[in-house]
Each structure stands twice: as structure tokens, then as C-alpha cells.
Amino acid sequence: MALLVHLFCCLLGLGSWVAINGVWVELPLIVPNAPEGWELPSYLTLLIQFANIGPLVVTLTxxxxxxxxxxxxxxxxxxxxxxTSCLLLTFLWQETSWVGASRRSTALLALIFFLALVDCTSSVTFLPYMSRLRPDYLTTYFIGEGLSGLMPALIAIGQGVGLVKCLPQNGTMGNETMTVTAQYQAAHFPVWGFFLFLTGMMGTSLVAFIVLNRLPMEQCQIQSVAEQWGVESPMMEDQAANRPGNTRGQRAKRRYTWGERVFIFLILAWVNALTNAVLPAVQTYSCMPYGGQIYHLAATLAAMANPLACGIAMYLPDRSLVSMGILVVTGTAIGCYIMSIAVLSPCPPLVHMIPGGAIIVLCWVLFVGILSYVKVIIGVILRDEGHSALVWCGAVVQLGSMLGALTMFPLVNVYDFFHSGDPCSNNCPL
Structure with a gap:
């Protein structure tokens, strides 16, 4: 029964962000067919921020x-x-209509908004729901949440998203010099097939939740309603004491001071701003100067680092606030290196050398892995603080992500602070 509950919790976490993560990785195939062109990612960013109305309503309620x-x-x-939204995207993602004097992907944008509303609101509903289960199930949920980014990325790689073929062409203006242009290769299966895959993932998550919600709570629950109000259940403490990686039964639950809670929530907002908005906004700028293969390798391995870090947190939970601070500083320092590479794009250091690509891939893996571990530990800490703390945990996650996105949007889309290079030609000096 315990293994089944772990599986269902993982599948529930998979449904938390799989839809929006899937849309992001599919953008290279969607953009050429959208009238918005490469402005579409900026529209997607704004829609996600508008969708935070969902978490706001839930939190205020x-x-x-x-x-x-x-x-x-x-x-x-x-x-x-x-x-429903994923299924409708399967048939309607290419449909456009006139809005004023411009043609817009109205169906695509409207359905993406509903997907963003679902995923954003999951932060303040899925997490509080997990408070009724044992703490180790919450870690499994975070593993599923990490897989919500990895699964679409792997499918997109199998689909052939973003694969570039460099074709030689003669120079223009009478120049006989040979030039090279990038041509994106055709995908192995169409966009509608990818959205059908997302529909299946969301359906699997729904089935898992139906089963999880109907399981006898005494078989998988560690805390009763009385415990949520501060009264411990001895039977449940004994049950928890025998779980690997769970120290609840071995020592008294620590109560955090008001200042420590503020510190935890500030760290939570900062970490999610970096991992969900600030650094993802410049991932292409930080990786593409080293080649398309480096970009795909960094994106895939970083996505794998998320569930791996969650698994480590299950067996090596470190709730020390000092350790947490050290990890956050380390992850932030690595993020600063990634940001500096993005700022220097398309001619960052070691651009013509193999170590340059290896370093940026390693930095992305460490950045995502370290800060994912911190997020899981904070989730476990706040889970012990009760249902209300998990509600605010989800709200702060969305707040940090929103502030990060609103900060990066003008830098990337308005002021053109970052510059991309051609994947087939690099004119940087040796």
C-alpha cells in the first residue's frame, strides 16, 4: 500500500506543471506557425502572471x-x-482570428491561459492536500513535480524539437563568399501528437488523484485533524518512526520563531524567482553560443537534476537553516555565472572550446539540483508547520516566480539586454 501511495503522489505531482512545461519545450515547433512569431514566449510569460489570480483567490479564501x-x-x-484544455489544443492550436488589425493565435493563447491557471493554482491546492499524508509522501510529490519538467523535455527530444541543420549558401550582394544558414529540421511527429501526450499525462494525474483520494486514510495518513491543531497522535508517531529518512519519530518537532519563518519564506521566494523565471528566461542565451547540442544537453540534464535532488532530500533531509543558507548562496553564485554568460552572449568566454560547453552544462545541473533540494526541504519544514503554512508556501512560490518573470520580461523583450547568436555561424574572435 505504501508503494502505491508513493506512486499516486508522484503522479499527482507530475500533473502540477506538466502542461505549461510542455508548452515551453514545444515552442520551437509552435512559433513558426503562430502569427506572433518569437514574441509568443513573451505572451506566454504574461499569461502565466495573469493566471496568478487563481492562487490569489485561493489564498485569500x-x-x-x-x-x-x-x-x-x-x-x-x-x-x-x-x-480539456490540452485536448482542445490538439485540434485548435493553429486556429487564428483577427483582433483589431492583426491576426492572433486566439485559441492557443486562451487555452494556454487556462493551463497556466491550472498549474499556478496547483501550488496552493496540491501542497496543502499533501499535508494529510506522511512527510515522506510530500517528498515523493516533489519528485513528481520535478518529472513534470523532465517528461515533456524527453518527449520533445524524441520529437526532434529544435534540431538544426546548417546549410551552405552563396553570399549576397555579389559576394562569392560561402555563408551558412540554419534550417530547423522537421519533427518526427506533429505538434498535435505532443498535445495528445500532455492530455494523457493530465489524465493519468487525475486517475492517480481519484485513487489517492479514495484510499483509506488510516493506511497512509500520519496526522489526524487533532494533530493539525497541535495535538500529536502517538500511534501515528510510531508509524512515522519506522520510515527511512524520516526523523519525526526520533526527535521532537522543532518550532521555528517568527524571524526564522520570515527567513524561510524569503528564501523560498528567492529560490523560486531564480529557478522558475530569472534563469530560465536566459537559458538559450547562456547555452546556444556553445552550440545547439550543448543547449539540449543542459536543458535535459538540468531537468533530470530536479527529481534526483528530490530523491536525495528524501533520504538525506537537512533542516538546518545554516546549511540552507549556504546552499542558497552556492546556488545563487552558480546562477550569477550563468547570468554573466548570458549577458556576454553571443561571445562568452571559452566559446570555441569544449570546456566552455562542459562548464555551462555542469553549472545548469548544479544550479537546478542545489536549489531544488532547498525547495523540497522548505516544503517538508512547512508541512510540519501545518496546513496553513503549506497554503502560504504555494502562494510565496507563485509570488517569487511572478516577481522574477516581471523583472526579466522588460530586460529580455523590451530593452533587448541579451543578444542571441546564429547556431551555425560564430564570428567571435578566437
Whole structure:
């Protein structure tokens, strides 16, 4: 039974962000068919921020009408909306209509908004729902959340997204010098097939939640309603004591001071701003100067680092705030290196050398892995603080992500602070 519950929790976490992550990795195939062109990612960023109305409503409801909003019905609704939106995208993703004097991907943008609403709201519903289960199940949920980025990335690689073929062409203006241009290769299966895959992933998550929600709670629950209000259950403590990687039964639960809680929430906002918005906005700028293969390798291995870090957190949980601070400083320093490479694009250091590509791939893996570990540990800490703490955990995750996205949007899309290079020709000096 425990293994089944772990599986269902992982599949529930998979449905938390798989839809929007899938849209992001499919953009190289969507953009050529969209009238917005490469402005589409900026529209996607704004839609995700508008979708934060969902977490805001849920958080305010919990704040001013505690106990009125039950997570289970909201999760059912979110997953059904996600499945429906992905299925409609399968048929409508290329449909356009006139908006004023311009043609727009109205169906695509509208359905992406609903997917963003589902995924953003999952942060303040899925996490609080997990508070009724043992702490180790929360870590499994985070593994599934990490897989929500890895699975679409692997499918997109198999699809052949972003593969470039460099073709020689004669120079222009009478110049006989041979030039090389980039031509994106055709995908191995169409975009509608990818959206059908996302529909299946969301459907699997819904089935997992239906089964999880109907399981006898006494077989997988560690804390009762009384414990959520501060009264410990001895039977459940004994059950928890025998779990690997779980020290709840071995020592008294620590109570954090007000200042320590503020520190934890600030760290949570900062880490999510970096991992969900700031650095992803410049990933292409930091990797593409070293070649398309380096970009795909960095994106794939970084996505793998997320669930791996969650697995490590399950067996090596370190709740020390000092250790957490050291890890955050380390991850931030690595992020600063990645950002500096993006700023120097398309001619960063070691651009013509193999070590340059190897270093940027390693930096992306360490950056994602270290800060993913921190996010899981914070989730486990706040889980022990009760249901309300997990609600605010989800709200702060979305707040940090929103602030990061709003900071990067003008730098990338308005002021053109970053510059991309041609994947087939590099004119940087040796």
C-alpha cells in the first residue's frame, strides 16, 4: 500500500506543471506557425502572471474564510480543466482570428491561459492536500513535480524539437563568399501528437488523484485533524518512526520563531524567482553560443537534476537553516555565472572550446539540483508547520516566480539586454 501511495503522489505531482512545461519545450515547433512569431514566449510569460489570480483567490479564501475551501473538489476541477484544455489544443492550436488589425493565435493563447491557471493554482491546492499524508509522501510529490519538467523535455527530444541543420549558401550582394544558414529540421511527429501526450499525462494525474483520494486514510495518513491543531497522535508517531529518512519519530518537532519563518519564506521566494523565471528566461542565451547540442544537453540534464535532488532530500533531509543558507548562496553564485554568460552572449568566454560547453552544462545541473533540494526541504519544514503554512508556501512560490518573470520580461523583450547568436555561424574572435 505504501508503494502505491508513493506512486499516486508522484503522479499527482507530475500533473502540477506538466502542461505549461510542455508548452515551453514545444515552442520551437509552435512559433513558426503562430502569427506572433518569437514574441509568443513573451505572451506566454504574461499569461502565466495573469493566471496568478487563481492562487490569489485561493489564498485569500483560506485567510478570510478558513475551513470553507476544501482542496479535493478544487483539485478535481483543476485536473479536468487541464485535460480539456490540452485536448482542445490538439485540434485548435493553429486556429487564428483577427483582433483589431492583426491576426492572433486566439485559441492557443486562451487555452494556454487556462493551463497556466491550472498549474499556478496547483501550488496552493496540491501542497496543502499533501499535508494529510506522511512527510515522506510530500517528498515523493516533489519528485513528481520535478518529472513534470523532465517528461515533456524527453518527449520533445524524441520529437526532434529544435534540431538544426546548417546549410551552405552563396553570399549576397555579389559576394562569392560561402555563408551558412540554419534550417530547423522537421519533427518526427506533429505538434498535435505532443498535445495528445500532455492530455494523457493530465489524465493519468487525475486517475492517480481519484485513487489517492479514495484510499483509506488510516493506511497512509500520519496526522489526524487533532494533530493539525497541535495535538500529536502517538500511534501515528510510531508509524512515522519506522520510515527511512524520516526523523519525526526520533526527535521532537522543532518550532521555528517568527524571524526564522520570515527567513524561510524569503528564501523560498528567492529560490523560486531564480529557478522558475530569472534563469530560465536566459537559458538559450547562456547555452546556444556553445552550440545547439550543448543547449539540449543542459536543458535535459538540468531537468533530470530536479527529481534526483528530490530523491536525495528524501533520504538525506537537512533542516538546518545554516546549511540552507549556504546552499542558497552556492546556488545563487552558480546562477550569477550563468547570468554573466548570458549577458556576454553571443561571445562568452571559452566559446570555441569544449570546456566552455562542459562548464555551462555542469553549472545548469548544479544550479537546478542545489536549489531544488532547498525547495523540497522548505516544503517538508512547512508541512510540519501545518496546513496553513503549506497554503502560504504555494502562494510565496507563485509570488517569487511572478516577481522574477516581471523583472526579466522588460530586460529580455523590451530593452533587448541579451543578444542571441546564429547556431551555425560564430564570428567571435578566437
Amino acid at each position: 483560506h485567510k478570510f474564510q478558513p475551513g470553507r475551501l476544501q482542496e479535493a473538489p478544487v483539485i478535481y476541477l483543476l485536473l479536468v480543466v487541464g485535460i
